[in-house]
Amino acid sequence: MGKAKYWSIVFLLVPILGVGLFIAAPWLRMWLPADVSEHGHTIDHLFVFIMYLTGAVFVATELALFWYLWKYDAKSNAQPARFTHGSHSLEVVWTILPAATLLFIAIYQINAWADQKLERRSPLASVGPDGQAGTVDDVPKPPIAEVTGRQFEWRIRYPGPDGILHTRDDLLDVNDLHIPVDEEIVIVIKSDDVLHSFFLPNFRIKQDVVPGMKQKVWFKAVKGSEGRSYDLVCAELCGWGHYKMKGRITVDTASDYRAWLDNLSFEQHRTSEPPPPTKEQ
Amino acid sequence: MKRHTSTSTRCSTIALFAIAASLCGCEQSSHAYFTATSAPRADIDREIERFNLSLEAAAKAKKQAENEAERKTIEAQEEDLRTKIKGSEKELEALPEKQKLVSTIVRAMFGTPDKPIVLSATGLDIRKIRLAAGPTTADENGNTGGLYRRHCVHCHGVTGNGAGPTAEFLNPYPRDFRRGWFKFKSTGVNEKPTDDDLRRTLHQGINGTAMPSFKLLPAAEVDALVEYVKYLSIRGEVEYALLEDYENCKTLLDAAKQGGAAVEAFRTYVIDTILLGETNGGGMTLWNRANERIVEVVPRPDVSPEESIQKGREIFYGVGGCVKCHGESAMGDGQIYYVNDIDAQRSEPIKPMVNPSLPMQALKPRNLRYTVIRGFSRDIDLYRRLRNGIDAVGMPAPTIPPEQVWHLVDYVKSLPYEFIEPETSQVENKRAN
Numbered sequence: 001m002g003k004a005k006y007w008s009i010v011f012l013l014v015p016i017l018g019v020g021l022f023i024a025a026p027w028l029r030m031w032l033p034a035d036v037s038e039h040g041h042t043i044d045h046l047f048v049f050i051m052y053l054t055g056a057v058f059v060a061t062e063l064a065l066f067w068y069l070w071k072y073d074a075k076s077n078a079q080p081a082r083f084t085h086g087s088h089s090l091e092v093v094w095t096i097l098p099a100a101t102l103l104f105i106a107i108y109q110i111n112a113w114a115d116q117k118l119e120r121r122s123p124l125a126s127v128g129p130d131g132q133a134g135t136v137d138d139v140p141k142p143p144i145a146e147v148t149g150r151q152f153e154w155r156i157r158y159p160g161p162d163g164i165l166h167t168r169d170d171l172l173d174v175n176d177l178h179i180p181v182d183e184e185i186v187i188v189i190k191s192d193d194v195l196h197s198f199f200l201p202n203f204r205i206k207q208d209v210v211p212g213m214k215q216k217v218w219f220k221a222v223k224g225s226e227g228r229s230y231d232l233v234c235a236e237l238c239g240w241g242h243y244k245m246k247g248r249i250t251v252d253t254a255s256d257y258r259a260w261l262d263n264l265s266f267e268q269h270r271t272s273e274p275p276p277p278t279k280e281q
Numbered sequence: 282m283k284r285h286t287s288t289s290t291r292c293s294t295i296a297l298f299a300i301a302a303s304l305c306g307c308e309q310s311s312h313a314y315f316t317a318t319s320a321p322r323a324d325i326d327r328e329i330e331r332f333n334l335s336l337e338a339a340a341k342a343k344k345q346a347e348n349e350a351e352r353k354t355i356e357a358q359e360e361d362l363r364t365k366i367k368g369s370e371k372e373l374e375a376l377p378e379k380q381k382l383v384s385t386i387v388r389a390m391f392g393t394p395d396k397p398i399v400l401s402a403t404g405l406d407i408r409k410i411r412l413a414a415g416p417t418t419a420d421e422n423g424n425t426g427g428l429y430r431r432h433c434v435h436c437h438g439v440t441g442n443g444a445g446p447t448a449e450f451l452n453p454y455p456r457d458f459r460r461g462w463f464k465f466k467s468t469g470v471n472e473k474p475t476d477d478d479l480r481r482t483l484h485q486g487i488n489g490t491a492m493p494s495f496k497l498l499p500a501a502e503v504d505a506l507v508e509y510v511k512y513l514s515i516r517g518e519v520e521y522a523l524l525e526d527y528e529n530c531k532t533l534l535d536a537a538k539q540g541g542a543a544v545e546a547f548r549t550y551v552i553d554t555i556l557l558g559e560t561n562g563g564g565m566t567l568w569n570r571a572n573e574r575i576v577e578v579v580p581r582p583d584v585s586p587e588e589s590i591q592k593g594r595e596i597f598y599g600v601g602g603c604v605k606c607h608g609e610s611a612m613g614d615g616q617i618y619y620v621n622d623i624d625a626q627r628s629e630p631i632k633p634m635v636n637p638s639l640p641m642q643a644l645k646p647r648n649l650r651y652t653v654i655r656g657f658s659r660d661i662d663l664y665r666r667l668r669n670g671i672d673a674v675g676m677p678a679p680t681i682p683p684e685q686v687w688h689l690v691d692y693v694k695s696l697p698y699e700f701i702e703p704e705t706s707q708v709e710n711k712r713a714n
């Protein structure tokens with residue numbers, strides 16, 4: 001028996017360390033960021049489900065590789081290798097099995113996709129004349145703000161008191177998005193220049209922003225997240241300053257949110273400014 | 282095996298030396314780069330270009346001249362232009378020597394943008410400037426240094442000349458700090474911006490241009506950048522002032538080399554005349570008095586919004602004179618249209634509005650029908666801009682009483698949302714009738 005076969009243990013370390021790292025990840029603060037959205041758990045569930053599925057296949061494959069390396073070590077096997085033209089039935093099995101798995105995942109995730117991406121299921125302001133939610137005559141909820149990606153910042157436009165975007169009373173801000181807690185939020189996103197991606201890691205929202213397209217995202221911040229700020233980042237390489245195209249999203253209580261909007265409005269219509277503090281010597 | 286290792290060690294030592302040597306070389310050449318003043322050269326080039334354009338125009342005019350007297354006048358003009366071109370060419374030849382001397386003085390006064398020195402006469406805070414200067418650094422506690430290189434240098438350039446690597450792709454070009462002209466400020470005409478004005482620019486970015494917001498940077502870092510921008514401005518202004526006053530400077534310096542009272546005279550010249558001088562100098566006095574020159578914002582007149590907009594409209598098309606540049610349609614298509622400083626029709630040169638080291642870019646009046654107004658669009662910001670004009674780009678202040686400026690603010694704010702009656706009575710194909 002040769003010593004060379006012990007090298008196969010190095011390959012065994014791949015699945016062992018791989019699995020170990022995933023187990024340790026939450027303690028190493030390398031796991032998913034805190035989820036403060038209502039729908040986020042469906043995304044997390046899909047992520048974890050697919051991870052277990054692929055993880056199991058990964059471990060099985062790695063173990064099989066190790067076993068073959070160990071068992072068929074050249075020094076301890078005098079028998080020469082035998083070549084075959086393959087097995088038809090085996091090939092059928094390993095084509096159908098993954099295909100079926102993929103089909104299953106496609107069907108299994110279909111609601112998560114529809115809830116997050118399809119306009120028809122977007123949050124409603126009220127249901128239409130037929131009194132039934134989810135039909136075409138429903139009145140969709142107006143957006144709470146419009147966020148425009150620009151190299152390298154997020155420009156924010158609130159509709160102002162009239163609730164309609166792009167009118168005279170719009171309130172403007174940059175990189176600092178505020179939303180009320182426990183309410184369905186609709187945000188219009190667009191781009192001024194190149195491809196960006198509107199990414200709210202804590203709300204499990206990520207949507208590419210395409211120049212010339214007006215898209216909507218919607219989510220709901222759960223109770224308990226109020227008074228905190230989370231990241232709003234760009235998740236599509238958009239130029240040299242992509243890494244610092246970073247904003248902040250703050251969840252407010254309903255009254256704080258109103259006060260914040262009032263302050264924004266006050267700032268915008270300010271007609272006098274306090275004098276700058278005198279320079280201390 | 283052992284011999285092999287020792288050879289490779291020796292090789293790597295040599296490589297290390299080579300790298301170190303090349304790094305030293307880099308250091309030297311980059312110092313030369315920091316102090317090289319490319320702008321005056323481009324300025325003169327452009328001046329020659331302008332004279333040549335005038336010469337062409339004159340040649341054309343000569344052909345069309347009707348009588349001898351007219352021809353004579355044009356010929357005299359041509360001769361004058363040729364002398365001017367010769368003068369400029371001479372200036373160009375003398376430039377390297379001038380630049381060498383001036384950059385030596387500037388370096389002695391301000392150091393390099395990487396290793397800044399601050400004279401106490403400037404009143405700048407060296408601690409803040411050091412935080413912004415030099416190569417980017419970061420430590421385990423998240424403290425960052427070299428802020429200017431991290432955030433600004435790629436557009437505004439190492440010396441603040443507004444010609445960093447990305448500058449040429451932008452419209453408008455980034456600001457050239459060295460001239461000390463800033464667009465968005467609360468102070469009066471030809472005054473410097475206050476620290477708060479610069480801070481607001483960093484905080485809000487400049488909508489409608491490529492300048493992004495740095496809102497989420499810690500306040501101390503923003504303060505450091507504000508101080509550093511002022512440092513680069515003053516450094517550049519002194520550099521320009523010395524170049525303009527070169528003869529005087531050289532005489533004084535030559536005298537100072539002999540020692541004695543002349544040394545003190547040179548020092549007084551550099552500090553009092555150039556650095557602190559108000560008229561032809563570096564404008565440090567202007568910077569320091571900015572806080573006292575904030576233009577007062579009068580209260581809004583007590584009229585209904587509709588009435589105010591109507592009054593603003595009258596000013597826009599009447600006494601305000603806005604229509605001359607911003608056009609009948611307010612879309613920035615008026616009769617006056619600057620293509621920067623090249624204007625053969627103009628007898629005297631206007632100040633170069635954009636960076637001379639970059640290809641020319643048309644300087645257009647704003648299309649006011651866009652919902653985005655460049656710069657900050659709070660009411661008070663619009664008021665200040667309409668009250669004082671924008672001196673850095675040549676927008677004049679309308680000659681109207683201060684309280685009427687509010688009407689203009691209201692009208693300009695309403696422009697993007699104004700309903701325009703489509704022209705229905707256009708007469709088509711007149712000739713056919």
